[in-house]
Amino acid sequence: MRLCKYLKVIFMVLLSATIFTVTVHKVSYEHFKNLVNNSMVDHIFPKEPCACVERCLAASDDEWFAKRFRKDVSPVLALSNSILPEHIFKWWQSLQSRSTANYSQVIKELFSVVPGEEWYRDAGPSRCRTCAVVGNSGNLLGSHYGPFIDNHDFVFRMNKAPVEGYEKDVGSRTTHRIMYPESASHLDNNTHLVLLPFKTLDIQWVTSALTDGSIKRTRFKVINQLQATRDKVMVMHPAFMHYVHNTWLHIKSRRSYPSTGFLVLIFAMHVCDEVNVFGFGANSKGTWHHYFENTPKFFKRTGKHSGGIERETILELQKRKLIDLYTGW
Numbered sequence: 006m007r008l009c010k011y012l013k014v015i016f017m018v019l020l021s022a023t024i025f026t027v028t029v030h031k032v033s034y035e036h037f038k039n040l041v042n043n044s045m046v047d048h049i050f051p052k053e054p055c056a057c058v059e060r061c062l063a064a065s066d067d068e069w070f071a072k073r074f075r076k077d078v079s080p081v082l083a084l085s086n087s088i089l090p091e092h093i094f095k096w097w098q099s100l101q102s103r104s105t106a107n108y109s110q111v112i113k114e115l116f117s118v119v120p121g122e123e124w125y126r127d128a129g130p131s132r133c134r135t136c137a138v139v140g141n142s143g144n145l146l147g148s149h150y151g152p153f154i155d156n157h158d159f160v161f162r163m164n165k166a167p168v169e170g171y172e173k174d175v176g177s178r179t180t181h182r183i184m185y186p187e188s189a190s191h192l193d194n195n196t197h198l199v200l201l202p203f204k205t206l207d208i209q210w211v212t213s214a215l216t217d218g219s220i221k222r223t224r225f226k227v228i229n230q231l232q233a234t235r236d237k238v239m240v241m242h243p244a245f246m247h248y249v250h251n252t253w254l255h256i257k258s259r260r261s262y263p264s265t266g267f268l269v270l271i272f273a274m275h276v277c278d279e280v281n282v283f284g285f286g287a288n289s290k291g292t293w294h295h296y297f298e299n300t301p302k303f304f305k306r307t308g309k310h311s312g313g314i315e316r317e318t319i320l321e322l323q324k325r326k327l328i329d330l331y332t333g334w
């Protein structure tokens with residue numbers, strides 16, 4: 006009786022493994038074709054300066070940067086690039102929770118609701134796009150960076166970071182808000198939602214949250230109907246997240262992955278010509294807290310993330326004048 010039960014389990018495992026492998030092989034070939042196409046991107050956008058006076062990130066000939074920065078990796082999911090090679094799919098599925106949902110179907114449903122074209126492939130000699138990446142650090146308090154931050158073409162903010170009441174120090178515009186289901190908040194109609202997907206369910210959630218609101222829980226109870234403009238919604242590419250993990254941070258451990266702040270910084274470097282960074286790190290007293298929380302609390306800096314390597318990398322970017330890091334007060 007018992008043996009029978011075990012055999013059944015083993016059979017099911019083998020069966021699902023076979024299905025998985027078959028799907029993935031089909032997928033890898035498609036991806037290979039995409040890679041061939043992506044390798045031609047360099048010819049379409051040669052390394053020529055952008056129109057910015059201060060700095061043109063993608064045209065930098067810094068060797069340290071060139072080893073890490075891969076212009077051909079798409080930061081945003083699109084219909085044409087949504088296929089994931091097996092090793093990346095596996096890595097992505099290991100972040101939070103494995104899913105039995107059909108990934109291709111999930112993508113198809115997503116792009117029946119939000120735009121499926123590639124975003125931000127418009128780099129070139131006539132473009133100068135300046136971006137502010139605004140973290141949530143308490144070092145923003147008293148900085149008076151607000152007007153300067155607002156003066157950028159794009160202003161990226163993360164999760165629930167509020168602007169009301171903090172305009173003087175953090176600015177008032179938000180062109181892009183990066184969040185995941187568990188950190189979601191409603192958006193005004195000028196703001197792009199950039200979903201950070203840590204699992205298949207997160208992509209299903211955004212589709213649901215913009216339509217019938219059927220998904221009410223992910224890891225816990227989440228907003229099920231989100232106010233956001235559908236035409237402005239995008240999803241960070243899981244392969245991009247993997248690239249940040251692998252190429253920028255060289256993380257070997259399976260149990261850690263890049264923090265939201267670091268992902269957004271590299272995302273901005275792929276989307277913009279000039280990147281200025283605010284609200285990262287501790288304040289001048291060495292305290293780590295959110296600018297919108299009254300009682301500074303010391304929170305674990307690393308946790309699932311590789312805080313040390315991220316910090317060093319950000320400082321290196323600053324040292325090499327690839328970004329400007331504003332450390333506040």
Ligand SMILES: *[C@@H]1O[C@H](CO)[C@@H](O)[C@H](O)[C@H]1NC(C)=O
Pocket residue numbers: 038039041042085
């Ligand atoms: C590149 O993409 C285009 C359209 O997206 C497609 O028609 C073409 O066959 C692709 N090229 C290769 C080499 O796969």
Ligand SMILES: *[C@@H]1O[C@H](CO)[C@@H](O)[C@H](O)[C@H]1NC(C)=O
Pocket residue numbers: 028107108109110113
């Ligand atoms: C997954 O979804 C795609 C697209 O809807 C479909 O073509 C494919 O047959 C599905 N695969 C499985 C294993 O159900």
Ligand SMILES: *[C@@H]1O[C@H](CO)[C@@H](O)[C@H](O)[C@H]1NC(C)=O
Pocket residue numbers: 194
């Ligand atoms: C955007 O939101 C504002 C205020 O919520 C509203 O008055 C306006 O009509 C909206 N615009 C569009 C195009 O939906």
